[in-house]
Amino acid sequence: MLNQETMLQRLDLERIGQCINQRYGLEFCHRQLDLLGEAVEKRCKANGSCTLAQYQDLLQREEESLQLIQLLAVHETYFFREAAQFDVMRQHVMQRIAQEKERPLLRFLSAGCSTGEEAYSIAMALLDIAGVGAEWDFEVIGVDVDPAAIRKAQLGNYGPYSFRGCSMALRSRYFKPLGSDRFVINETIKEKVRFEVLNLFEPDYPEWLKKIDVVFYRNVSIYFSKLQRAQLFNRLSGLLASAGCLFVSCTETLYHDTQQMELVNSGDVFYYRKKDATKLSPAKEKEALRARPCRTRPKRPEESVKWISKPLLPERHEAVKRIERLHADPLATVLEMLKDKQYDEAIASLDRWISCEPLCTKAYTLKANVLLNRQCIEEAEELCHTVLVMDVFCLEAYLLLGMAAKIAGKCEEAIQRFKKAVYVSPECWLAHFFLAQLYQLRKEDAYARREYQVVMRILEQGGFAEHGLSFFLLAVQLDDLIRLCRHQIDGLRE
Numbered sequence: 001m002l003n004q005e006t007m008l009q010r011l012d013l014e015r016i017g018q019c020i021n022q023r024y025g026l027e028f029c030h031r032q033l034d035l036l037g038e039a040v041e042k043r044c045k046a047n048g049s050c051t052l053a054q055y056q057d058l059l060q061r062e063e064e065s066l067q068l069i070q071l072l073a074v075h076e077t078y079f080f081r082e083a084a085q086f087d088v089m090r091q092h093v094m095q096r097i098a099q100e101k102e103r104p105l106l107r108f109l110s111a112g113c114s115t116g117e118e119a120y121s122i123a124m125a126l127l128d129i130a131g132v133g134a135e136w137d138f139e140v141i142g143v144d145v146d147p148a149a150i151r152k153a154q155l156g157n158y159g160p161y162s163f164r165g166c167s168m169a170l171r172s173r174y175f176k177p178l179g180s181d182r183f184v185i186n187e188t189i190k191e192k193v194r195f196e197v198l199n200l201f202e203p204d205y206p207e208w209l210k211k212i213d214v215v216f217y218r219n220v221s222i223y224f225s226k227l228q229r230a231q232l233f234n235r236l237s238g239l240l241a242s243a244g245c246l247f248v249s250c251t252e253t254l255y256h257d258t259q260q261m262e263l264v265n266s267g268d269v270f271y272y273r274k275k276d277a278t279k280l281s282p283a284k285e286k287e288a289l290r291a292r293p294c295r296t297r298p299k300r301p302e303e304s305v306k307w308i309s310k311p312l313l314p315e316r317h318e319a320v321k322r323i324e325r326l327h328a329d330p331l332a333t334v335l336e337m338l339k340d341k342q343y344d345e346a347i348a349s350l351d352r353w354i355s356c357e358p359l360c361t362k363a364y365t366l367k368a369n370v371l372l373n374r375q376c377i378e379e380a381e382e383l384c385h386t387v388l389v390m391d392v393f394c395l396e397a398y399l400l401l402g403m404a405a406k407i408a409g410k411c412e413e414a415i416q417r418f419k420k421a422v423y424v425s426p427e428c429w430l431a432h433f434f435l436a437q438l439y440q441l442r443k444e445d446a447y448a449r450r451e452y453q454v455v456m457r458i459l460e461q462g463g464f465a466e467h468g469l470s471f472f473l474l475a476v477q478l479d480d481l482i483r484l485c486r487h488q489i490d491g492l493r494e
């Protein structure tokens with residue numbers, strides 16, 4: 001039971017959360033309120049140990065609200081994050097823009113650029129396209145609300161962690177080493193990119209933010225409320241020149257829908273493209289400019305545009321209940337969503353869970369599992385590697401990495417990863433089962449036979465549940481699995 005003083009403090013904290021939410025979009029509910037509480041406590045101390053009520057007054061000053069934002073913002077980023085999107089930009093988007101464009105200068109925006117890796121990646125991806133600098137040119141603008149992140153971006157000095165998504169060759173090509181583990185970006189790239197402090201929720205955008213050809217707005221909206229997400233998406237869409245495109249991260253794709261934009265699917269990558277404005281009637285155009293939060297589900301994998309729009313309001317009540325349950329038991333709630341095939345909601349909940357408990361490996365591996373089911377292989381692998389940094393013996397991470405390599409057709413890599421899973425947990429029958437399948441695929445029948453026999457031995461001893469993915473419900477019976485192994489062994493050569 002909360003005493004009166006604690007309740008009043010909670011109310012003050014909620015007011016501070018609302019103030020930050022209105023100004024910067026960041027949403028704080030339940031556990032995130034605790035994170036806000038820690039940040040506010042630090043700022044209260046820095047301001048002469050003022051009370052929460054006094055701090056609310058201080059927060060009216062922009063300098064103070066920015067200090068608080070620095071403690072709250074998540075800056076996770078690296079070069080060529082979701083590399084496939086950069087390929088699609090180079091190969092498809094650029095072609096279309098070039099066809100429609102008369103202006104010789106193309107403009108790119110990294111909205112929520114953090115410490116600059118995304119903006120510099122755009123420049124690196126564009127620099128070796130034919131004709132650049134001669135027939136056409138480009139500029140990249142990176143904006144972020146956090147002045148400290150922008151200062152780092154302007155310096156362009158990075159540690160090895162920023163390069164975890166790109167090759168050594170690319171690093172040597174565009175960076176100069178500084179000391180043993182720092183790298184500074186070359187001037188050729190630096191002069192193409194400029195950084196500005198900007199709150200994306202500013203009521204008015206500056207002139208230089210108009211007529212953008214491609215917007216990267218990735219891994220930013222997950223921290224906003226649904227309504228603010230929709231509003232901001234529409235504002236950013238409004239900045240696009242004709243034929244302009246907008247990229248969000250793979251996990252954010254299904255959050256957005258708008259009448260101004262169409263969702264395009266190119267290979268594994270989704271992006272949004274500005275609809276041809278000439279096709280809209282004036283009435284429709286007016287309507288399109290209004291924020292309209294909806295959900296979109298892409299239907300077919302080919303280059304297509306499909307819409308299923310639903311108003312947000314009927315979902316709201318259910319969403320609030322979900323968040324409350326998530327607060328009480330995050331794993332059970334997410335599993336329930338997965339059972340109902342509500343994948344995008346599950347991912348959003350997992351993101352919240354991760355932001356509240358950044359060291360909870362279960363949340364990461366579960367998210368990796370969902371991503372894998374949606375064929376977001378690189379993202380899933382990235383999460384597993386993050387988990388292995390936290391816990392080098394995480395069985396689930398090795399299993400999921402093995403499954404990712406298997407899906408990607410990288411047989412040898414998959415075998416190595418499943419062997420690591422077996423090393424961590426010798427009785428993990430799922431790892432043995434995958435190994436058996438892979439050896440069978442490679443026609444290494446003796447190895448395949450041995451692995452199927454191990455699976456049968458473990459299962460016959462009653463090790464059915466010990467497959468290693470605690471969140472992974474198998475829709476198979478023990479007997480069927482044993483029978484399957486026996487059948488496979490019978491088909492193998494002696």
Ligand SMILES: C[S@@+](CC[C@H](N)C(=O)[O-])C[C@H]1O[C@@H](n2cnc3c(N)ncnc32)[C@H](O)[C@@H]1O
Binds near residue numbers: 023024077118143199
């Ligand atoms: C996780 S980083 C994403 C970096 C990069 N876009 C990427 O995908 O790798 C999120 C960034 O969004 C910024 N951000 C959050 N709210 C913002 C706002 N209202 N205006 C501008 N930037 C914001 C944060 O400061 C943070 O640097």
